[in-house]
Amino acid sequence: xxxxxxxxxxxxxxxxxxxxxxxxxxxxxxxxxxxxxxxxxxxxxxxxxxxxxxxxxxxxxxxxxxxxxxxxxxxxxxxxxxxxxxxxxxxxxxxxxxxxxxxxxxxxxxxxxxxxxxxxxxxxxxxxxxxxxxxxxxxxxxxxxxxxxxxxxxxxxxxxxxxxxxxxxxxxxxxxxxxxxxxxxxxxxxxxxxxxxxxxxxxxxxxxxxxxxxxxxxxxxxxxxxxxxxxxxxxxxxxxxxxxxxxxxxxxxxxxxxxxxxxxxxxxxxxxxxxxxxxxxxxxxxxxxxxxxxxxxxxxxxxxxxxxxxxxxxxxxxxxxxxxxxxxxxxxxxxxxxxxxxxxxxxxxxxxxxxxxxxxxxxxxxxxxxxxxxxxxxxxxxxxxxxxxxxxxxxxxxxxxxxxxxxxxxxxxxxxxxxxxxxxxxxxxxxxxxxxxxxxxxxxxxxxxxxxxxxxxxxxxxxxxxxxxxxxxxxxxxxxxxxxxx
Amino acid sequence: xxxxxxxxxxxxxxxxxxxxxxxxxxxxxxxxxxxxxxxxxxxxxxxxxxxxxxxxxxxxxxxxxxxxxxxxxxxxxxxxxxxxxxxxxxxxxxxxxxxxxxxxxxxxxxxxxxxxxxxxxxxxxxxxxxxxxxxxxxxxxxxxxxxxxxxxxxxxxxxxxxxxxxxxxxxxxxxxxxxxxxxxxxxxxxxxxxxxxxxxxxxxxxxxxxxxxxxxxxxxxxxxxxxxxxxxxxxxxxxxxxxxxxxxxxxxxxxxxxxxxxxxxxxxxxxxxxxxxxxxxxxxxxxxxxxxxxxxxxxxxxxxxxxxxxxxxxxxxxxxxxxxxxxxxxxxxxxxxxxxxxxxxxxxxxxxxxxxxxxxxxxxxxxxxxxxxxxxxxxxxxxxxxxxxxxxxxxxxxxxxxxxxxxxxxxxxxxxxxxxxxxxxxxxxxxxxxxxxxxxxxxxxxxxxxxxxxxxxxxxxxxxxxxxxxxxxxxxxxxxxxxxxxxx
Numbered sequence: 001x002x003x004x005x006x007x008x009x010x011x012x013x014x015x016x017x018x019x020x021x022x023x024x025x026x027x028x029x030x031x032x033x034x035x036x037x038x039x040x041x042x043x044x045x046x047x048x049x050x051x052x053x054x055x056x057x058x059x060x061x062x063x064x065x066x067x068x069x070x071x072x073x074x075x076x077x078x079x080x081x082x083x084x085x086x087x088x089x090x091x092x093x094x095x096x097x098x099x100x101x102x103x104x105x106x107x108x109x110x111x112x113x114x115x116x117x118x119x120x121x122x123x124x125x126x127x128x129x130x131x132x133x134x135x136x137x138x139x140x141x142x143x144x145x146x147x148x149x150x151x152x153x154x155x156x157x158x159x160x161x162x163x164x165x166x167x168x169x170x171x172x173x174x175x176x177x178x179x180x181x182x183x184x185x186x187x188x189x190x191x192x193x194x195x196x197x198x199x200x201x202x203x204x205x206x207x208x209x210x211x212x213x214x215x216x217x218x219x220x221x222x223x224x225x226x227x228x229x230x231x232x233x234x235x236x237x238x239x240x241x242x243x244x245x246x247x248x249x250x251x252x253x254x255x256x257x258x259x260x261x262x263x264x265x266x267x268x269x270x271x272x273x274x275x276x277x278x279x280x281x282x283x284x285x286x287x288x289x290x291x292x293x294x295x296x297x298x299x300x301x302x303x304x305x306x307x308x309x310x311x312x313x314x315x316x317x318x319x320x321x322x323x324x325x326x327x328x329x330x331x332x333x334x335x336x337x338x339x340x341x342x343x344x345x346x347x348x349x350x351x352x353x354x355x356x357x358x359x360x361x362x363x364x365x366x367x368x369x370x371x372x373x374x375x376x377x378x379x380x381x382x383x384x385x386x387x388x389x390x391x392x393x394x395x396x397x398x399x400x401x402x403x404x405x406x407x408x409x410x411x412x413x414x415x416x417x418x419x420x421x422x423x424x425x426x427x428x429x430x431x432x433x434x435x436x437x438x439x440x441x442x443x444x445x446x447x448x449x450x451x452x453x454x455x456x457x458x459x460x461x462x463x464x465x466x467x468x469x470x471x472x473x474x475x476x477x478x479x480x481x482x483x484x485x486x
Numbered sequence: 487x488x489x490x491x492x493x494x495x496x497x498x499x500x501x502x503x504x505x506x507x508x509x510x511x512x513x514x515x516x517x518x519x520x521x522x523x524x525x526x527x528x529x530x531x532x533x534x535x536x537x538x539x540x541x542x543x544x545x546x547x548x549x550x551x552x553x554x555x556x557x558x559x560x561x562x563x564x565x566x567x568x569x570x571x572x573x574x575x576x577x578x579x580x581x582x583x584x585x586x587x588x589x590x591x592x593x594x595x596x597x598x599x600x601x602x603x604x605x606x607x608x609x610x611x612x613x614x615x616x617x618x619x620x621x622x623x624x625x626x627x628x629x630x631x632x633x634x635x636x637x638x639x640x641x642x643x644x645x646x647x648x649x650x651x652x653x654x655x656x657x658x659x660x661x662x663x664x665x666x667x668x669x670x671x672x673x674x675x676x677x678x679x680x681x682x683x684x685x686x687x688x689x690x691x692x693x694x695x696x697x698x699x700x701x702x703x704x705x706x707x708x709x710x711x712x713x714x715x716x717x718x719x720x721x722x723x724x725x726x727x728x729x730x731x732x733x734x735x736x737x738x739x740x741x742x743x744x745x746x747x748x749x750x751x752x753x754x755x756x757x758x759x760x761x762x763x764x765x766x767x768x769x770x771x772x773x774x775x776x777x778x779x780x781x782x783x784x785x786x787x788x789x790x791x792x793x794x795x796x797x798x799x800x801x802x803x804x805x806x807x808x809x810x811x812x813x814x815x816x817x818x819x820x821x822x823x824x825x826x827x828x829x830x831x832x833x834x835x836x837x838x839x840x841x842x843x844x845x846x847x848x849x850x851x852x853x854x855x856x857x858x859x860x861x862x863x864x865x866x867x868x869x870x871x872x873x874x875x876x877x878x879x880x881x882x883x884x885x886x887x888x889x890x891x892x893x894x895x896x897x898x899x900x901x902x903x904x905x906x907x908x909x910x911x912x913x914x915x916x917x918x919x920x921x922x923x924x925x926x927x928x929x930x931x932x933x934x935x936x937x938x939x940x941x942x943x944x945x946x947x948x949x950x951x952x953x954x955x956x957x958x959x960x961x962x963x964x965x966x967x968x969x970x971x972x973x974x
């Protein structure tokens with residue numbers, strides 16, 4: 001059989017269902033690729049033997065009436081996995097082995113999949129280039145010394161380089177969509193509350209959302225179907241009927257209205273991105289959709305709002321990493337306060353510390369109203385912008401990122417420029433609505449670029465359908481020379 | 487006693503000072519599981535055996551509200567005649583401590599579940615209404631144990647996440663006695679409701695006490711100090727008395743009061759500074775993003791209201807009406823749910839007047855002596871009824887009953903058995919008594935003559951002789967009757 005690892009998840013599932021290939025062969029092929037990888041650094045923990053064992057058990061008595069029968073899946077190292085180290089990319093949790101399984105990964109395993117490994121990410125999911133991970137940079141398979149985006153950089157890199165047939169990430173401000181855009185893959189941030197947060201190391205609770213990262217839109221629908229569902233262990237989980245996204249997937253988008261927000265045309269954006277955006281409009285028009293100019297006037301406030309809300313929540317969420325109960329504890333210090341100070345100084349990296357400081361500051365008495373409360377108000381305005389727009393349109397089309405993947409170290413010491421990378425993705429998280437990034441083409445250097453489709457809450461099916469139609473016409477082909485195997 | 491004398495005032499060198507007190511009572515919600523996890527709340531378990539992943543704040547764990555605790559808080563609010571807020575919010579109170587695993591306590595800050603209410607106190611000088619500012623729900627922290635090891639602190643997380651109601655009074659209290667009455671009444675209401683067991687030894691009820699003083703007649707409130715975590719009513723009274731005196735002395739010597747948090751040292755009977763206002767924590771409250779705002783169903787509130795049990799104030803009214811009790815007696819008998827139940831059980835079949843006197847008198851005295859509660863008393867309602875019935879049916883006299891009760895309160899033996907084994911039954915057979923009386927009259931002819939010639943006082947002599955001869959068991963009423971007849 002031709003290289004199974006280059007196939008889409010849906011193709012692999014079909015082959016397994018038709019018994020044309022065994023789970024063990026699939027798993028062994030991906031493990032081969034993982035072993036050949038010398039430079040990407042996309043994995044923090046390999047589960048090769050455990051995965052082969054699971055594949056063997058599956059093949060003995062294959063249960064085929066599931067969504068992901070016998071599929072090995074590597075996941076972002078932010079999902080707690082029972083008995084397997086879960087680090088969140090941090091020294092703080094370098095040796096942390098949960099005795100529980102996150103709801104999302106459990107959902108995947110219930111659909112027949114099993115764990116292939118844990119993927120590198122920015123520390124506590126804080127970063128846009130995967131350069132904040134305690135376990136080192138991840139490289140983008142498109143070119144050496146290029147970032148894969150972040151924070152789900154390991155996930156995007158492993159997926160694009162055929163080290164896993166699909167993966168899952170988390171998206172707090174763009175952490176699925178931006179790396180998907182940088183690596184020429186598909187990434188979906190679902191409606192807030194569609195996928196349970198239980199068992200995912202928390203960054204910013206009101207923004208965090210797990211989502212699928214895949215090679216195709218069809219795969220994305222399949223994965224979302226497996227992941228989504230009400231979870232009574234998560235109080236913010238939405239109680240609604242499960243949907244058959246993959247079965248209902250169609251490229252018939254005739255008559256749908258697509259909004260183009262003028263505020264997403266930012267200064268200094270490369271011409272190529274503008275061209276791809278224009279091309280996107282053209283394609284959707286050809287597919288029968290109607291293109292409508294819209295305005296999201298509060299977009300310009302989204303980034304500052306995000307950088308108040310997210311650090312505020314993070315500063316509190318990360319208070320539990322204090323060296324008392326589990327995780328890293330500094331050996332220095334003569335009393336409780338010193339133990340805290342040393343543990344957190346040594347255990348957290350710079351970016352995490354920066355955000356804890358910002359968050360602590362904006363919640364402090366005297367600043368709370370000026371920052372946190374104001375940010376909450378602006379957040380509502382941003383949400384209102386979207387609500388207004390969705391009275392007129394079915395979905396909104398924008399570029400996923402204002403640039404292509406950049407070089408390692410290029411923005412590392414310039415947090416503002418790094419944060420600007422998320423300018424098109426953060427409004428979606430603030431509004432709690434779904435968005436998908438699909439590969440839209442490449443720039444002159446052959447670096448991929450993504451287009452983002454934003455939908456109203458719980459309208460994932462429509463988003464997937466539009467993305468499916470666009471994907472067909474765009475016909476993006478990943479062309480990698482596999483330099484990392486050399 | 488005049489009204490003026492009842493006022494609790496501190497006589498300083500430069501005048502009289504009034505004490506102003508407000509209480510923040512922390513009451514543990516009666517519930518089998520914690521506020522945001524399914525762990526047990528049972529008291530006295532081995533350390534760290536009632537701790538879930540949520541309580542110990544493992545990565546990715548999320549709180550899920552325990553609906554029963556919400557209902558308990560609403561019930562308590564209704565019992566305090568308070569406004570129930572259909573919209574309330576859980577906030578995070580951020581601070582670091584080893585027994586606070588999350589690094590924050592989930593509490594309610596700007597939007598508590600219960601708003602303003604009131605409690606009526608029965609005080610010696612009459613009733614007084616104390617305002618309730620609010621009631622909110624919050625998690626308890628774990629326990630740090632510093633004295634098990636010279637260099638290490640141990641942490642027990644069994645309490646971590648247990649639901650507490652913080653009940654904040656308005657600064658309406660004016661003396662240690664009022665604080666005593668307030669805490670007792672509050673505890674009684676919650677026990678009637680079944681929302682808090684009020685057990686102060688097990689830490690189910692404790693309070694932060696805010697104390698300030700002002701010159702008698704002043705309208706402005708003085709600067710207050712907060713005495714943290716006082717866990718008995720007696721200590722609250724002691725702490726207030728000490729703290730008020732301290733503040734008066736400071737002010738009279740021309741100094742000012744620093745707003746600060748203080749600790750009460752039981753051994754030294756004094757309060758001392760814990761931290762000043764400047765050192766106060768900045769708790770950085772903000773709404774917990776893991777929990778949606780709480781929207782209470784009006785129907786749920788109405789249902790809870792309808793099914794509210796009879797509360798002390800209502801029961802008091804009923805006792806006065808149904809059992810012709812005085813307000814004072816009714817107050818005592820409803821002060822605790824168990825006492826009121828004891829009383830009602832006894833009067834089901836037995837004489838009301840005897841019952842109330844025996845319960846308020848001898849039974850309470852025995853409980854006080856032994857420092858036990860009515861439910862722990864060996865004198866059960868059944869035995870108390872038996873005792874009262876023997877009095878009303880004339881089997882024993884009231885005086886003999888006291889003798890019987892002395893045995894009952896120690897051994898818990900049935901009164902009938904005590905009466906029988908000791909032969910304490912009254913002699914109520916007229917023939918037998920007549921025989922005794924005839925003999926006494928015959929032996930004391932001279933005294934009979936004196937009596938008949940007008941020396942009425944000698945009647946008591948004859949009664950005494952009958953009692954002496956009968957070993958005190960002669961039925962006094964019968965003896966009177968027969969004697970009067972024979973001496974005509």
